Amino acid sequence: MNAYVGTPTSRVDGRAKVTGAAKYAGEFPADGLVHGFVVEATIPCGRIARLDSTEALKVKGVLDVLTHANRPPLADADEAWKDEVAPEDGSPFRPLYDDSVKFNGQPIALVVAEDWETAKFAATLVRVEYQEAQAFATDLEAERGKAAEVKKPHKPRGDAAAALAGAAARHEADYFIPTEHHNPMELFATTAVWDGDGRLTVYDKTQGVQNVHKFLCGVFDRKPDDVRVVSPYVGGAFGSGLRPQYQVVLATLAALALKRSVRVVLTRQQMYGIGYRPATIERVGLGATSDGTLDAVTHEATAITSRYEDFSRNDAGWADQLYRSPNTRFTHKLVRLDVSTPCDMRAPGAASGVCALECAMDELAVALKLDPIELRLKCYSDRDQSEGLPYTSKQLRECYARGADAFGWSRRSPTPRSMRDGKELVGWGMATGIWEALQMPVAVRIVLTSNGHAEVSCAASDIGTGTYTIVAQVAADALGLPIENISVRLADSTLPQAPVEGGSWMAASSAHAVLAAAEEVRKELLRLAGTMPGSPLAGAELADTVLIDGRIATTSDNSRTVSIADAMRHGNVERIEKEKLNQFDEDKKHARNTHSAVFAEVKVDEQLGVIRVTRMVSAVAAGRILNTKTGRSQIMGSVVWGIGMALHEETVMDPRFGRIMNPNIAEYHIPVNADIQDIDVIFVDEPDAHINALGVKGLGEIGIVGVPAAIANAVYHATGKRIRRFPITLDRLLD
Amino acid sequence: MNNFQYSRAADVDDAIRLLATDPDAKLIAGGTNLIDLMKENVERPSRLIDISRLPFRKIEETADGGLRIGALVPNSDLAYHPHVEQRYPLLASAILAGASAQLRNMASVGGNLMQRTRCAYFYDTTTPCNKRAPGSGCSAIDGLNRNHAILGTSPSCIATNPSDMSVALVALGALVHIAGPTGERRIALTDFHRLPGDTPHMDTNLGAGEIITAIELPPRGFSRNYSYLKIRDRLSYAFALVSVAAALELEGNAIGEARVALGGVAHKPWRSLEAEAALRGQAATVDHFSRAADMMLADAAARSHNGFKIELARRAIVRTLTQAASATPQSQAHKKIA
Numbered sequence A: 001m002n003a004y005v006g007t008p009t010s011r012v013d014g015r016a017k018v019t020g021a022a023k024y025a026g027e028f029p030a031d032g033l034v035h036g037f038v039v040e041a042t043i044p045c046g047r048i049a050r051l052d053s054t055e056a057l058k059v060k061g062v063l064d065v066l067t068h069a070n071r072p073p074l075a076d077a078d079e080a081w082k083d084e085v086a087p088e089d090g091s092p093f094r095p096l097y098d099d100s101v102k103f104n105g106q107p108i109a110l111v112v113a114e115d116w117e118t119a120k121f122a123a124t125l126v127r128v129e130y131q132e133a134q135a136f137a138t139d140l141e142a143e144r145g146k147a148a149e150v151k152k153p154h155k156p157r158g159d160a161a162a163a164l165a166g167a168a169a170r171h172e173a174d175y176f177i178p179t180e181h182h183n184p185m186e187l188f189a190t191t192a193v194w195d196g197d198g199r200l201t202v203y204d205k206t207q208g209v210q211n212v213h214k215f216l217c218g219v220f221d222r223k224p225d226d227v228r229v230v231s232p233y234v235g236g237a238f239g240s241g242l243r244p245q246y247q248v249v250l251a252t253l254a255a256l257a258l259k260r261s262v263r264v265v266l267t268r269q270q271m272y273g274i275g276y277r278p279a280t281i282e283r284v285g286l287g288a289t290s291d292g293t294l295d296a297v298t299h300e301a302t303a304i305t306s307r308y309e310d311f312s313r314n315d316a317g318w319a320d321q322l323y324r325s326p327n328t329r330f331t332h333k334l335v336r337l338d339v340s341t342p343c344d345m346r347a348p349g350a351a352s353g354v355c356a357l358e359c360a361m362d363e364l365a366v367a368l369k370l371d372p373i374e375l376r377l378k379c380y381s382d383r384d385q386s387e388g389l390p391y392t393s394k395q396l397r398e399c400y401a402r403g404a405d406a407f408g409w410s411r412r413s414p415t416p417r418s419m420r421d422g423k424e425l426v427g428w429g430m431a432t433g434i435w436e437a438l439q440m441p442v443a444v445r446i447v448l449t450s451n452g453h454a455e456v457s458c459a460a461s462d463i464g465t466g467t468y469t470i471v472a473q474v475a476a477d478a479l480g481l482p483i484e485n486i487s488v489r490l491a492d493s494t495l496p497q498a499p500v501e502g503g504s505w506m507a508a509s510s511a512h513a514v515l516a517a518a519e520e521v522r523k524e525l526l527r528l529a530g531t532m533p534g535s536p537l538a539g540a541e542l543a544d545t546v547l548i549d550g551r552i553a554t555t556s557d558n559s560r561t562v563s564i565a566d567a568m569r570h571g572n573v574e575r576i577e578k579e580k581l582n583q584f585d586e587d588k589k590h591a592r593n594t595h596s597a598v599f600a601e602v603k604v605d606e607q608l609g610v611i612r613v614t615r616m617v618s619a620v621a622a623g624r625i626l627n628t629k630t631g632r633s634q635i636m637g638s639v640v641w642g643i644g645m646a647l648h649e650e651t652v653m654d655p656r657f658g659r660i661m662n663p664n665i666a667e668y669h670i671p672v673n674a675d676i677q678d679i680d681v682i683f684v685d686e687p688d689a690h691i692n693a694l695g696v697k698g699l700g701e702i703g704i705v706g707v708p709a710a711i712a713n714a715v716y717h718a719t720g721k722r723i724r725r726f727p728i729t730l731d732r733l734l735d
Numbered sequence B: 001m002n003n004f005q006y007s008r009a010a011d012v013d014d015a016i017r018l019l020a021t022d023p024d025a026k027l028i029a030g031g032t033n034l035i036d037l038m039k040e041n042v043e044r045p046s047r048l049i050d051i052s053r054l055p056f057r058k059i060e061e062t063a064d065g066g067l068r069i070g071a072l073v074p075n076s077d078l079a080y081h082p083h084v085e086q087r088y089p090l091l092a093s094a095i096l097a098g099a100s101a102q103l104r105n106m107a108s109v110g111g112n113l114m115q116r117t118r119c120a121y122f123y124d125t126t127t128p129c130n131k132r133a134p135g136s137g138c139s140a141i142d143g144l145n146r147n148h149a150i151l152g153t154s155p156s157c158i159a160t161n162p163s164d165m166s167v168a169l170v171a172l173g174a175l176v177h178i179a180g181p182t183g184e185r186r187i188a189l190t191d192f193h194r195l196p197g198d199t200p201h202m203d204t205n206l207g208a209g210e211i212i213t214a215i216e217l218p219p220r221g222f223s224r225n226y227s228y229l230k231i232r233d234r235l236s237y238a239f240a241l242v243s244v245a246a247a248l249e250l251e252g253n254a255i256g257e258a259r260v261a262l263g264g265v266a267h268k269p270w271r272s273l274e275a276e277a278a279l280r281g282q283a284a285t286v287d288h289f290s291r292a293a294d295m296m297l298a299d300a301a302a303r304s305h306n307g308f309k310i311e312l313a314r315r316a317i318v319r320t321l322t323q324a325a326s327a328t329p330q331s332q333a334h335k336k337i338a
Ligand SMILES: Cc1cc2nc3c(=O)[nH]c(=O)nc-3n(C[C@H](O)[C@H](O)[C@H](O)COP(=O)(O)OP(=O)(O)OC[C@H]3O[C@@H](n4cnc5c(N)ncnc54)[C@H](O)[C@@H]3O)c2cc1C
Pocket: A666, B026, B027, B028, B029, B030, B031, B032, B033, B034, B035, B036, B051, B071, B097, B098, B099, B100, B103, B106, B107, B108, B109, B110, B111, B112, B113, B114, B115, B162, B163, B164, B165, B210, B211, B212, B213, B237, B238, B239, B240
């Protein structure tokens, strides 16, 4: 029954968040809590020659200065440091492990003091001398020639180079996307609470408590029962909290060293020393016949990574899912630099790669004198060509149609600079978005009490996406209870199994785990009800029953019903507790993706180059939308971020120092309210009988993909200037 | 952040006395700039002298019909003061173009005049910077200088002054009232901020132990023909790449009096008396505005990344003067450029 699924249910944790009752990792109290402040390396590459803590230790209130030289033991083997989402190749970074400096901003000491201010002050007194490396490199463009191909390429099809060379219409260009940082509102923080005897409760800002739990047990050689990781609320993470970040190692290390509870909160500046979206040069080549049929697609992505780990994502392969072409070649190259390892950031790979692909498609449409939507429809692929598979569902055509209609695309005059509004040039651009619809094994425990209340628990995190709410919705419907009677517990490593919250897989995965556990509860209730004397449910098949309005009933004859309370009373049970791990059947016959069509209107001051994004329409096909309110918020937030990616965001590095020079949100620009006007989110109906029982695909990432390209294409349409370097700042439009 | 003492000044003499006894002490008003710099270890005062309770919060008319604004008047109070809105709308507009509502509530007039550059190297204590560490070199000259100055630079420093308010104040011919160990003095705001020369560590001509007590505006407010246009990398809450304060007095279409000042292009709010003189008596046309812009930028020199500012400033000057002449000042609420 669907009283809640598919409705705009408000966040069940909303009240706790706005009243401040929700506690975040850096807010949990503990007796005798002390505070750690991180000392960072100020060179990009070399060794610590001398680290002198004498002056810092003299400061009243300072308890210790932990360094590679005096720390408690840390694991030596790489395997211990490889968390669930660590890159396969390489050796993960280990804070305070030895005297080597691998990137600027690397933590090299932790000052622990009675209070945070004292620790911060004493940190300025730690004297460090370095033996700097002779040479280092931090700039992608300067080092592009040293790029090496990643081993697992997409399968090439046909002969793309020859087809491109011989194509009647051809476009080939480099698109540059700079390094970007996540900048979640909440700072990375860990409160490691010393429970005595070497046991710890670790409150951590993370997207995966069980990932952190396993990691800490490995790194510190602890038994699973000695460590518990809890992260009930996360103030945004966007991928930066997928891997355990170094503050959790440092807080745990200090707690073990001092046998006390320790909190480590990073500063905003220090947050630029953790993961980021890697800078990439995306080289895209498109060859077509003169009627607009694609004959060749080449996409070579060159991305940065650290010297110690090879991080790569799928930037280049998306054309295989979107556009029919007999000849394709997709490659991914890495340039190893003296920087920290990049990490996932909302739609990793696709946000950058599809941006380039969709700008290139726009350029091809111009070359062919075709409407950009028409070109995309001509090339539309009903199959994922890499595997030759049809989709579980793909309503992208409908996205184009609905989006174009809402936007008013038919009124677009195709010639650049042909639309204006006073002193402003008006530009209309569009792009396609695509992301994966993944699903993972998740376990859920339901405890139903005879008063009609259910507690639903799972180790999954809610990073602000709305997991608490959809779990409550699905549980309320599956158990036939009002949502107020459902309480949800998440993000505690002792709760039933869940992977990290990422990849847009948690909505589908947690929802189906709830269904699976609820079915176990129903089975038990049916057993109890069926044994009641003269039970109307005697002999009823489980598959023919539902829980509805506090009762168990058969679907075929709803007069056959017993109240949950009666069934439990009869069985003399106060509570029914069921835990179930849900696995999805492997389906090798279908490809699974979400899609979108994004439309942008920009107005550009003709003389001054000032760009305003006045309207955005995002039409999304992502299966069934579990919650139209939180779903809409996901897409809106993504569109805002896409506007930032198009116009504002850039981590600026000075290659002479190998240092990030704008590590704060005054100078690292993201959109502010004035930059955001109308955002229209459309969910296109997309029934999906194959993907899973509910037909759910997930919405966390699809919303950003395509947005920067739609804006870049609109800027071209407005000004006639094709800017292939992001962000598109006004100086690039001046000449 | 370093450790520091904290004293609350009882009155202005107390503040001056405290400054005299402790040369490394710093005044603190709203704290919106100083505290940030202390957190970055750029400023390391031995003592904070809190002046926020001194009686400099009045806005009052002067005998000659001008306005005297206490140094502790919050930026937002000043921008929304009815007298300022009506008679000096250029000033109100410039203030509202800066920072955010929250910051403007905290920021004081004196602190705004004294705010320091946003040069990234100035903020990063691991890099050379003559302004922060005299003699260490300037990292920006051959480094990241997209936001840096094109006018009045020196081989020691190419930083800009980030204030919006000061640009309007310079155009309006404001005076700065100063109290110090040797008594009180007044200087023109144009003479208050310095060019970097070979002493870029000195932003202003405020002497050791001196304190700003007020700003004085002459009677002329240019309330009809004015505009403040700020060009930046997002539509709000960013420092100026280039900003222009323009004020005109028109007789018919002829320019009687003209004021033009630029922000984001130099170590101080940049006013050109020559360009203003050249505008006087001319018709208010784009041609004349262009000529004035050329005069203002004749000596502009770019580094590797800030060359665009010269053309941007030129176009912005013409646009702002056009807005002023047509009495269609730039709105700070609606981001479409008038
Ligand atoms: C994120 C951010 C964005 C900003 N954006 C803008 C912007 O777009 N445009 C803009 O113009 N500004 C901007 N600002 C700067 C803001 O305007 C200044 O920080 C503010 O005006 C400083 O005033 P305050 O009273 O807080 O000064 P404080 O921080 O208290 O003091 C600053 C300096 O002034 C000195 N001082 C203060 N009062 C006096 C006095 N009476 N006499 C002598 N010296 C004194 C102090 O000793 C100190 O050195 C921004 C600031 C931030 C943090």
